[in-house]
Each structure stands twice: as C-alpha cells, then as structure tokens.
Amino acid sequence: MTGVWVLVGTLVAGLLAGALLARRNGRIRAAGPARAEHALPAPVAAVLDTSATGPAVTLVQLSTTFCAPCRHARAVLGQLAERTDGLRHVELDVTHQPQVAQQLGVLRTPTTLALGPEGDELLRVSGVPKAPELLAALEAHLTRARPTD
Template structure:
C-alpha cells in the first residue's frame, strides 16, 4: 500500500512541476539591470536601428523551428524589427556568456547591445509585439 501512495505522490508532484514549466513557457521577462558583455558573434548581428530579436537555438530543437517562423514573420511585417537566429550547437560559449539555459531563448536587444527583455520558450506573437512597441520608433 505504501508503494501506491509513493506512486501517487510522485505523479502529483510531476503534474505540478509540468504545469509550472508550461506556465513559464513563452513568458516575457524584463532584463536584469546589469547587462552582460555581448560576444562578438552577437554584437556583430545587431541592427543599426530599432530592435534586434536574437534567437538562441540548437540544431535538433523542434520548438526552435516554431519560434523561427513566428519571429521571422513578425520581423517581416514590423518596421524597425530584425530577427537573427544563432545556432549555438557548436559554440556553447555564446549561450554561457548570455546566461541562456534553454533553447529557444529570444533576446530583444537595442543597437547599443542593451537587453530589453528575454523570452524562454516559444514566444506568443501578439504579446511580444505589445512588449516591443515602446522600443520601436514607428510602432
């Protein structure tokens, strides 16, 4: 009988943990006050104007493909918004320098490299656009 209770407890705990992770997926988080020093690969990808969405992804990441589609479409239809996809499979030091622990992670960066916010997981297009409006010149 004890084994049944342990099994039920583990299943309940797993369900709660899964629900918490699902709730955090795609949520926009404000940037921390101290911005990290950007690796050359990232600073070289920044657009001279507007906001650059840097997507940190890996080769075999299925959610990364979905994120790429969302961000590309958003950048195509929004003035002042650029999307860059960085695959960090071969260069994990980029992810480490940016404190990225999961893929996909999207960073919104200004031309001077200041992080505006970040999104862990697949972003929600409309929420992302709303968060970007104050940072885009022609929003």
Template sequence: MTGVWALLGALAVAGAIGVLLKVREGRISRSKDTVDLPAPVRDLLAPGVTLVQLSTTFCAPCRHAKVVLRDLADRTDGLTHAELDVTNLPDVTTKLGVMRTPTTLALTSDGTEVLRVGGVPKRDSLLAALRPHLP
C-alpha cells in the same frame, strides 16, 4: 499500499513540474543587468531592435519560434530577426545566462538587452512589450 501512495506522490510531483514549465513557456522577462555581448551575437545587430533567437540543431520548438519571430519582424518596421545556432557555442550561452533553447533576446543597435523570452514567444504579447522600443 505504500507503493500506491508512492506512485500517487510521484504523479503529483510530475504534474506540478509540468504545470510550472507550461506557465513559464513564452514568458517575457525584462533585462536586469547589462552584459558585454559575445562577438557572434554583436555581429547580428541591426538598426532598431533585433530579435536574436538562440537555437540548437535538434530543437523542435526552435523551428516554431523562428516562424513566429520572422513573421513578426517582416510585419513590423524597425524590427529584425536573426537566428544563432549555439550548439557548438557554449561560451555564448554561458556569458548570456541562457539555460534553454529557444531563447530570444531583444537587443537595440547598441547592444542593450530590452527583454528576453524563454521558449516559443506569443506574438501579440511580444509585440506589446516591444512597442515602446520601436520607432
């Protein structure tokens, strides 16, 4: 009987973790502090707002994020999309405080972080959050 309770407890914990991860997917967070951008990121900045997508080689959600971000940038004036593969750049992720891929940083042309999104962004909510920063 103890084994059944242990199994039910493990399933409950796993379910709670799954729900928590699902809720956090694509959530937009505002920048709290200013970071000196690493050179590979700084080199990607363009006039207006640049969506810098940090990806890794074997990241399946990264491909979905790329489609969403590229489409959004193509349809929005003053918005650019750039992707940076950080597979071999752990120093970049450490300096930026990135714990997962894909992570998208919205950066102004002077390198100010406007917001960041962990996971695949939701197009409409991302656009709404970016509106005040676009021309």
C-alpha cells in the same frame, strides 16, 4: 499499498512540474541592470546592424540543432519581423558555441533576446514567444510597432 502511494506521489509531482514549466514558457522578462551592462559575445555582436538605417530592435533567437520548440519560435519571430517596421529577427545556433549561452546566462533554448541598436538588452523571452505580447512589450522601442499587413 506503498507502491500505489509512490506512484500517486510521482504523478502529482510530475503534473506540478509540468504546470510550472508551461506557465513559464514564453514569459517576457525585462533586462535587469546586470544583463544590460555586460558586453555581448562576439557571435551575437556580429549579427547586430548598428548602422543609422538599421532596425530599432533585433530579436536574436538562441537555438540548438535538435530543439523542436526552436523551429516554432523561428516561425513566430520570422513572421513578426516581416510584418513589423523596425524589427529584425536573427537565429543563432549555439549547439557548438556553449560559451555564448553561458556568457548570456541562457539555460534553455529557445531563448530570444531583444537587443537595441547599440546592443543593449531590452528584454528576453525563454521558450516560444507569444507574438502579440512580445509586440506590446517592444512597442516603446519601435518607431512604428503596428504590423504593415
């Protein structure tokens, strides 16, 4: 009988953990003061376009080689950037650059950082982002946040 209770307890704990992870996936978090003040790692700074005609927001997606959700995030972010003025998407593979993820405080992939033209972190999304919610959160930072369909 003890074995049945252990099995039930394990199943309940697994379901609760799964529900918590699903709830946190794709959640948008505003950049805190500590994150906004840190200098960007060189690979991230290198992908920013700081020219006067550059994008208002650059979405830097941190991915790893064998990450299945990263491919889905790439598709969502790529399509969003294609149809939104002032938005650019760049994917950065951190498989062989764990120090980049560590410097940015990234614990899982995919993680997407929304960076302003000067490299200031506007927000971050852990997991696969939801395009409408991300666009709404970035609307204040974009010159025109309406898709150009």
